[in-house]
Amino acid sequence: MNVFKGSLLAVGALALSAGAVCAQTTVKWLHLEVNPAQIKIWEEVAREFEAKHPGTKVQMQFLENESYKAKLPTLLQSGDRPHIIYSWAGGVLKAQIDAGVLEDITAQTKDIAPTISAGALAAFTQGGKVYGLPFAQSQVGFLYNKALMAKANVDGDKIKTWDDLLAAVKALKAAGVTPLTVGGADKWPLHFYWTHLAVRVGGKAAFEAALRGENGGFESETFQRSGELMKQLVDLQPFQNGFLGFKNPQSTGYFGDGKAAMSLVISTVYHQQKALAADKVGIADDKIGWFNFPTIPGGKGEPTDTLGGINGWLVTKGAPKEAVEFVKYFVSKDVQMRLAGANFLIPVVKGADAAVSNPFMRNIAQNLARSNYHQNFYDQMLGPSVGRVVNDASAELAGGSMTPRQVAKAVQDAWKQGN
Amino acid sequence: MAAGSGQHPAAIPFPSMLANAYRSAAANGRLAAIVLFLPPALLLFTLFVVMPVAEAGWYGVYNWNGFGKPTNWVGLDNYRFVFETRAFGIALRNNVLIIVVSLTIQLPLALSLAILLAEKFRGAVALRMLFFLPYVLAEVATGLIFSFVYDGDYGLVAAIWRFFGAEPPYLLASTQTSMLAILIVVVWKYFGFHMMLFIAALQGQDKNLVEAARIDGASRWQSLRHVTIPLLYPTIRLSVFFAVVGSLQLFDLVMPLTRGGPADSSQTLVSFLYSHGVMRMRIGYGSAIGVILFAICVTFAATYKRWFMRDD
Incomplete structure (x- = not known):
């Protein structure tokens, strides 16, 4: 009796588990998105994909930005790694490719590759092999609060040169308004200043020369001058009180609460400031403005050159082929147009930017389309170690504990040390 | 801190000391207890203390980003x-x-x-x-x-x-x-x-x-x-x-x-x-x-x- 019962159970269990194996492939998708409105659309995309591919389940996993960066190497080498991960391309991606933890998806994505902006796709290609697909681009620039700017009679749209910016900061301070907010504890928001200045001062040529180690590498004239210009700003004490203790989400919320006039941010902060404001409303669309990073007189960079991110999805080694299919679906023109239409991102699929309806996001899309030199974030581009030194040094420059010369030297030393 | 138990073996040669210890332990009936209780602790200690320490010592002489195996030997750099x-x-x-x-x-x-x-x-x-x-x-x-x-x-x-x-x-x-x-x-x-x-x-x-x-x-x-x-x-x-x-x-x-x-x-x-x-x-x-x-x-x-x- 007992034996019979037991074997019946075993057969039942076997049948169940076998059924589960045939029916279910789970695609584990790790993302860093914090905006609930955007996540909602992503979830819809996942459910649609499941409907089109019976037996596939897309499981969304979330990690906070900084935790993700810390956990990544361990995560990627664990047996339970996610199949699809977030990436900023650059040096970190290169390390992952070299370590062989990513899947080469060239063959599977051949059909979709021509539809994607060549520059964005190139960021995820190494040695002719594609390791991921880009899904969004972003631009770094100044977000400003029109009401606060008006208090000091400053017109954000008229800020074109670095001196204009310095003058605006002075005027805002005189009017009792905090000119700039920044998440100094996270350091990378401060590296935007130093690196975007370098983009303006030296242009593409200077960055590439530095990578080759010419003219003293990152200690060259360009980068020292960038530091000096940044110091001009820092000396005006333009940031909110205690800015070195602010984490980036805090600073974004600070801007959303209408406590500072400007912030040098990634264009997506336009959305995040709403979600992170105390009232969850933030600065309304008619009260928010954007101007591109000011130009430097005599700078070798073009005014249209941009600094920003290229974001994509990578497929990890050993992931089921459905994972690639899902990423392809995510960057299909249809989905890209939907996300662009909801104004959450600047799409990378050709023609999808036509769907961007919001004037703010349209402007960013146009800026990126006009840009001949889109510099990826230094802290991603130069790899995790040198990138962090750039962040540290920028924060120290902002805090007054390093001189422009020391900053340039610290970055160059790290670059030479090379790990 | 497990390090430095502070016990000082006297000047007895090691093998005979071991033999002595064995004899006295067996005599006291402690041998069984040692055989029974020591291995789990020793195993855990080795696995979670000794091995990581040794590994850190090994990684420390490589320029390594955590992916794959360390190969780039840099000495004491x-x-x-x-x-x-x-x-x-x-x-x-x-x-x-x-x-x-x-x-x-x-x-x-x-x-x-x-x-x-x-x-x-x-x-x-x-x-x-x-x-x-x-x-x-x-x-x-x-x-x-x-x-x-x-x-x-x-x-x-x-x-x-x-x-x-x-x-x-x-x-x-x-x-x-x-x-x-x-x-x-x-x-x-x-x-x-x-x-x-x-x-x-x-x-x-x-x-x-x-x-x-x-x-x-x-x-x-x-x-x-x-x-x-x-x-x-x-x-x-x-x-x-x-x-x-x-x-x-x-x-x-x-x-x-x-x-x-x-x-x-x-x-x-x-x-x-x-x-x-x-x-x-x-x-x-x-x-x-x-x-x-x-x-x-x-x-x-x-x-x-x-x-x-x-x-x-």
């Missing part, structure tokens, strides 16, 4: 880089600072509170609980709570400053005050633990000794100074030991408060290891820091046990 990093010096200084504050502020505070609260009076137990509570709180939670307390815009500190009409400071955002802010939290959090150690020791003391001293005409202070406290020496030595080891391990309070910043001003050795090793994917470099930290810990534990805790 990582160690040189560690000693050349300014943050390492700051972290070391901060660790020493934590130890100094533990010994000069926390320990006397804990000891005096313990002497007061070891007496039996109404509310003594409630007060003990109250002072012990911070220790029960998780480190990360404590860090988050204090990051709100210290907040220059909304925090308690800001409110107090404003009450006196002063511009509130941003304690965590300045290189001058970040470490001070952390030290305050450390003392607040751990004095209760040391107090409890002392209370337990005080309650275990033979009351007759103090009574005898009082009968002999010693004042309250004299009996405290010459009887109670000397009897507490073993516990004080233990408390110092915990304070030093705790300082060397301090990490989870620092991260939510300052992440070691601004400008590395509040790094401890462990947070330095994390932010300069792990976060930068410089596992070789991080391992070198780990090995240095390990060397410091072992040296301290061994010397302290040999010099100060020999009789305990």
Whole structure:
């Protein structure tokens, strides 16, 4: 009796588990998105994909930005790694490719590759092999609060040169308004200043020369001058009180609460400031403005050159082929147009930017389309170690504990040390 | 600390010593116990202590980002880089600072509170609980709570400053005050633990000794100074030991408060290891820091046990 019962159970269990194996492939998708409105659309995309591919389940996993960066190497080498991960391309991606933890998806994505902006796709290609697909681009620039700017009679749209910016900061301070907010504890928001200045001062040529180690590498004239210009700003004490203790989400919320006039941010902060404001409303669309990073007189960079991110999805080694299919679906023109239409991102699929309806996001899309030199974030581009030194040094420059010369030297030393 | 058991084998040659040990152990019937109880502990200790230490030593001589196998041998370069990093010096200084504050502020505070609260009076137990509570709180939670307390815009500190009409400071955002802010939290959090150690020791003391001293005409202070406290020496030595080891391990309070910043001003050795090793994917470099930290810990534990805790 007992034996019979037991074997019946075993057969039942076997049948169940076998059924589960045939029916279910789970695609584990790790993302860093914090905006609930955007996540909602992503979830819809996942459910649609499941409907089109019976037996596939897309499981969304979330990690906070900084935790993700810390956990990544361990995560990627664990047996339970996610199949699809977030990436900023650059040096970190290169390390992952070299370590062989990513899947080469060239063959599977051949059909979709021509539809994607060549520059964005190139960021995820190494040695002719594609390791991921880009899904969004972003631009770094100044977000400003029109009401606060008006208090000091400053017109954000008229800020074109670095001196204009310095003058605006002075005027805002005189009017009792905090000119700039920044998440100094996270350091990378401060590296935007130093690196975007370098983009303006030296242009593409200077960055590439530095990578080759010419003219003293990152200690060259360009980068020292960038530091000096940044110091001009820092000396005006333009940031909110205690800015070195602010984490980036805090600073974004600070801007959303209408406590500072400007912030040098990634264009997506336009959305995040709403979600992170105390009232969850933030600065309304008619009260928010954007101007591109000011130009430097005599700078070798073009005014249209941009600094920003290229974001994509990578497929990890050993992931089921459905994972690639899902990423392809995510960057299909249809989905890209939907996300662009909801104004959450600047799409990378050709023609999808036509769907961007919001004037703010349209402007960013146009800026990126006009840009001949889109510099990826230094802290991603130069790899995790040198990138962090750039962040540290920028924060120290902002805090007054390093001189422009020391900053340039610290970055160059790290670059030479090379790990 | 498992290191440095402090036992000194006499000048007996090793094999015969082993044979002796075997004979006496077998004779006592302890052999079975050893065979039964030693392997699990030994296995776990090897797996989670010896192996990681050995691995860190191995990684420490490679330039390695944590992916795949380390192949790029760099000798002692990582160690040189560690000693050349300014943050390492700051972290070391901060660790020493934590130890100094533990010994000069926390320990006397804990000891005096313990002497007061070891007496039996109404509310003594409630007060003990109250002072012990911070220790029960998780480190990360404590860090988050204090990051709100210290907040220059909304925090308690800001409110107090404003009450006196002063511009509130941003304690965590300045290189001058970040470490001070952390030290305050450390003392607040751990004095209760040391107090409890002392209370337990005080309650275990033979009351007759103090009574005898009082009968002999010693004042309250004299009996405290010459009887109670000397009897507490073993516990004080233990408390110092915990304070030093705790300082060397301090990490989870620092991260939510300052992440070691601004400008590395509040790094401890462990947070330095994390932010300069792990976060930068410089596992070789991080391992070198780990090995240095390990060397410091072992040296301290061994010397302290040999010099100060020999009789305990």
